[in-house]
Amino acid sequence: MMLEKASKPSVGFIGLGNMGLPMARNLLKKGFPLTVYDISSDRSAVLAREGARVAQSPTDLAGRCDIICCSLPEPKVSREVIAGESGIAAGLRPGSIVVELSTVPPSLIREMCQVVERRGGWLLDAGVAGGVPNAEKGTLTIMVGGDRLAYERASAALQAIGSNIFYMGPSGHGMIAKIVNNAIAHVNVVAAVEGMALGVKAGLSPDLLAEVLSKGSANSYQFENRVKGRLLKRNFKPGMKLHLAYKDSRLACELGNELGVPLFVTGVAHSVYQEGMSAGWADEDYVTIAKIWEKLLGISIESGDK
Numbered sequence: 001m002m003l004e005k006a007s008k009p010s011v012g013f014i015g016l017g018n019m020g021l022p023m024a025r026n027l028l029k030k031g032f033p034l035t036v037y038d039i040s041s042d043r044s045a046v047l048a049r050e051g052a053r054v055a056q057s058p059t060d061l062a063g064r065c066d067i068i069c070c071s072l073p074e075p076k077v078s079r080e081v082i083a084g085e086s087g088i089a090a091g092l093r094p095g096s097i098v099v100e101l102s103t104v105p106p107s108l109i110r111e112m113c114q115v116v117e118r119r120g121g122w123l124l125d126a127g128v129a130g131g132v133p134n135a136e137k138g139t140l141t142i143m144v145g146g147d148r149l150a151y152e153r154a155s156a157a158l159q160a161i162g163s164n165i166f167y168m169g170p171s172g173h174g175m176i177a178k179i180v181n182n183a184i185a186h187v188n189v190v191a192a193v194e195g196m197a198l199g200v201k202a203g204l205s206p207d208l209l210a211e212v213l214s215k216g217s218a219n220s221y222q223f224e225n226r227v228k229g230r231l232l233k234r235n236f237k238p239g240m241k242l243h244l245a246y247k248d249s250r251l252a253c254e255l256g257n258e259l260g261v262p263l264f265v266t267g268v269a270h271s272v273y274q275e276g277m278s279a280g281w282a283d284e285d286y287v288t289i290a291k292i293w294e295k296l297l298g299i300s301i302e303s304g305d306k
Contacts, residue, residue: 008032011157012065014058014081014088015102016043018238019128020071022135023101023161027069028052030138030160037061058084059091066095067157072102073244079108082123083115094120097154101126103182103248106172106255113146113171122150125171126158127178129185131225132239139163143181145174176255183252183266186245188222189287190269196227196301197293206232206301226287232303236284245286246273 008031013024016038024047028034034052037060038044044054055061058081062068068088072078078100082088088098098116100109100123109125116123124146134140140162144151151167158165168174195218199209210228213219230236249270256263272289281288290301 009066009153009157010035010064012036012055012061012068013071014038014061014068015071015073016040016047017071017073018132018240019101019135021046022132023069023071023128023140024052025050026135026138027157027160032157032160035061035064057086058082058088059086062088062091062096063093066093067097067099067154068092069099069157070102074247075102075104075108078102078104079112082112089115089119092116092119092121096121097150098123099126099154099157100124100175101128103127103178103244103251104175105251106175106179109145109172109175122147123171124150124154125174127174127181128162129178129181130162133225135161142166143168143174143177145169145176146171179248179252179255182245182248183263183269185222186249186273186286187265187269188220189226189245190272190289192218192220192223192227193231193287193290193293193301196231197290197297197299200299200301201297207303226285227301230285231287231290231301234302236281236288238283238285240286241283242273242276242286242288243282246270246277246282249273 010033011027012035014037016024024036028050035055036044036047036052037055037058048054070081072081098121113123124144127143128140130140138161141164142158142162143166145168168177200206210232214228252266253263253270275292276289294300
C-alpha cells in the first residue's frame with residue numbers, strides 16, 4: 001500500500017511589491033496553498049487570477065495559514081502589520097510561523113518575536129538578497145534567524161523562493177547579515193558611479209570604460225546590474241527604489257552606532273543616498289544617484305555618449 005504524500009502547509013503572503021509579488025508567485029508555482037494580502041487590491045487580483053485566495057486583512061490571513069510571509073517597505077509598516085489592531089498577531093493560530101522577509105532593525109525583530117510568541121507562534125527573520133531578477137527565478141539568497149525548529153518547519157517554503165538558504169542563529173541574526181550585505185552592496189554602487197563619473201569627465205567613452213571595468217577587478221554584481229544594466233541605458237525604473245536603499249544604509253549606520261563600530265565608508269554612502277532623496281528621486285532605482293555627479297560635472301553617463 002502506498003503512503004499518501006503529505007500535503008504542503010498553507011502559506012500567507014503580505015506585501016506584493018517588486019520583491020513580494022514574484023516570491024509569492026513562486027510559492028504558488030511550487031504547489032503551496034497560498035493566501036495573499038496587499039493594500040493594493042490590483043496586486044492581490046494578479047495572484048487571485050493565478051489561483052491564490054485573497055484575505056481581507058493581515059488578521060484574516062493569519063487565521064487561514066500555517067506560515068505567514070511578510071515583504072514590506074518600512075519598519076513602521078512591519079510593526080503595524082504584525083502587531084497592529086488588524087495585524088497578524090490578532091489572528092495567529094498557535095503553532096504558526098511568521099517569516100519576516102522585510103529589512104528591519106534587529107531590535108524590531110526581537111520585539112515582534114515576543115509579540116508572536118505570546119500568541120503561541122514563532123517569528124523568523126529572513127533577510128533576502130539577489131534583487132528582483134532572482135526573486136523572479138526563485139534563486140534568492142536567504143539569511144534566517146530565530147528558533148531552529150521553526151526554521152526547519154519553514155524550510156520547504158523558503159526553498160520555493162531561494163536557492164541559497166543559511167541559518168544564521170538566534171532571532172535577529174538573519175537581519176544583521178542582510179543589513180551587512182546591503183551596506184556593502186550600496187557602498188559598491190556609490191563607488192562604481194563615482195568612478196564612472198571620473199572617467200567620463202576625463203573624456204573616456206562611457207561604453208568603452210564600462211566594458212573595460214567589467215573585465216577587470218572593478219567588476220561586481222552591482223556594476224553589471226546597475227551601471228551597465230541600468231545607468232548606461234538611462235533605465236531608472238526601480239528594481240530597488242532609492243528610498244529603500246536609503247533606509248537600508250540608515251539601518252546599517254544605526255546598528256554601527258549601537259555597537260560602537262565606526263562605519264566610515266558606509267556613512268559617506270548614506271550621505272549620497274540622502275542627497276538623492278533631497279533631490280526628489282526617492283521612487284527611482286537607486287543608481288539614480290549618478291545624477292548628482294552628472295549635474296555637478298555637466299556630463300552624462302550614457303550609452304553612445306561621446
